[in-house]
Amino acid sequence: MPRFTLVTGAGGEMGHSMLEAFAQRGDRAVVAVDLSALQPEQAAHCHTVLQGDVSDPALVQQLEQFDFEEIYHLAALLSTSAEKFPEKAHNVNVNGTMGLLMMARRIGQRTGTPVKFLFPSTIAVYGLPSIAAKAAAGRVTETQFCEPITMYGINKLYCEQLGSYVSDHMGQLTEDMSVKYVDFRGVRFPGLISAFTVPTGGTSDYAPEMIHAVAQGKPYACFVRPDTRIPFMAMPDGVRAIMELADAPATSLTRRMYNIAAFAPSAEEIAAQVMSAYPDAVITYAPHERRQAIVDSWCADANDDAARADWGWKPFYDMDTAFNDYLIPNIANVYAG
Numbered sequence: 001m002p003r004f005t006l007v008t009g010a011g012g013e014m015g016h017s018m019l020e021a022f023a024q025r026g027d028r029a030v031v032a033v034d035l036s037a038l039q040p041e042q043a044a045h046c047h048t049v050l051q052g053d054v055s056d057p058a059l060v061q062q063l064e065q066f067d068f069e070e071i072y073h074l075a076a077l078l079s080t081s082a083e084k085f086p087e088k089a090h091n092v093n094v095n096g097t098m099g100l101l102m103m104a105r106r107i108g109q110r111t112g113t114p115v116k117f118l119f120p121s122t123i124a125v126y127g128l129p130s131i132a133a134k135a136a137a138g139r140v141t142e143t144q145f146c147e148p149i150t151m152y153g154i155n156k157l158y159c160e161q162l163g164s165y166v167s168d169h170m171g172q173l174t175e176d177m178s179v180k181y182v183d184f185r186g187v188r189f190p191g192l193i194s195a196f197t198v199p200t201g202g203t204s205d206y207a208p209e210m211i212h213a214v215a216q217g218k219p220y221a222c223f224v225r226p227d228t229r230i231p232f233m234a235m236p237d238g239v240r241a242i243m244e245l246a247d248a249p250a251t252s253l254t255r256r257m258y259n260i261a262a263f264a265p266s267a268e269e270i271a272a273q274v275m276s277a278y279p280d281a282v283i284t285y286a287p288h289e290r291r292q293a294i295v296d297s298w299c300a301d302a303n304d305d306a307a308r309a310d311w312g313w314k315p316f317y318d319m320d321t322a323f324n325d326y327l328i329p330n331i332a333n334v335y336a337g
């Protein structure tokens, strides 16, 4: 029997890397879903590819025929897009997640094996009240400052709780609670930087946009102030983190949602790193007031002690190695071709 794994948002930045990681492992049958058609080389990694909206019940019905052991629910509208289309964001980010959680529950009931539901959450769940409070807070823990000011942050924070509820409390008045149907787990990602793709619709996008622009010889006007600081991570570490959390024994986990962290540079520290590889780069600052306010509300850094202690999380790339060993050489190849 193949080990069926569902990946939603498979054509997105993270899905792109995840399909390759699963293909390298070669140990599962991936069912991929995306709003758009997958690129042929991505589709080639999959057992089945379905095109559609995760909040469409007809799509969920089609998916339900598979006995999924794991669901990586990556599909979402990110923070900038969600501010532009808040109702749509709520529908995709919340209703879409609820539909898939209920599907996971029914599959768990049918197969007798709890379905692992892997949820990518975000530093956008944090809402620091001021720049001074942000600087004073430093590395925030999972339970601090969970007062998001964006639709995306609110959607993700609620869905973290929804997933935990479905795993631990749903059916509490009517069912035998010793039987589990869903095993919900998630990580709060920092801004992710991929060498191979550029994100769309996020507010941490200034870092990947900067490096990809410069690598193409284009000037870049950064939409946040030079002193703006949030945590970032190289994409391979992000993909590995959520896959390692999936594989961790349930008995070692003390929470359902974990912070993960790697490096937390200011925008000007990112620019300096880019300039050291591309000395002729033209990087300027043109802060966008509203997007700046969103990033200012996110934590300066995340405390990932729980992930380190419970499932041995450790980033492979720090800031220097992320740039020098992963980003710069790979991006050079991408644009050379």
Ligand code: SER
Pocket: 078, 079, 080, 121, 122, 123, 124, 152, 189, 190, 191, 192, 201, 202, 203, 204, 205
């Ligand atoms: N990268 C996301 C965004 O900018 C944050 O998790 O929306």
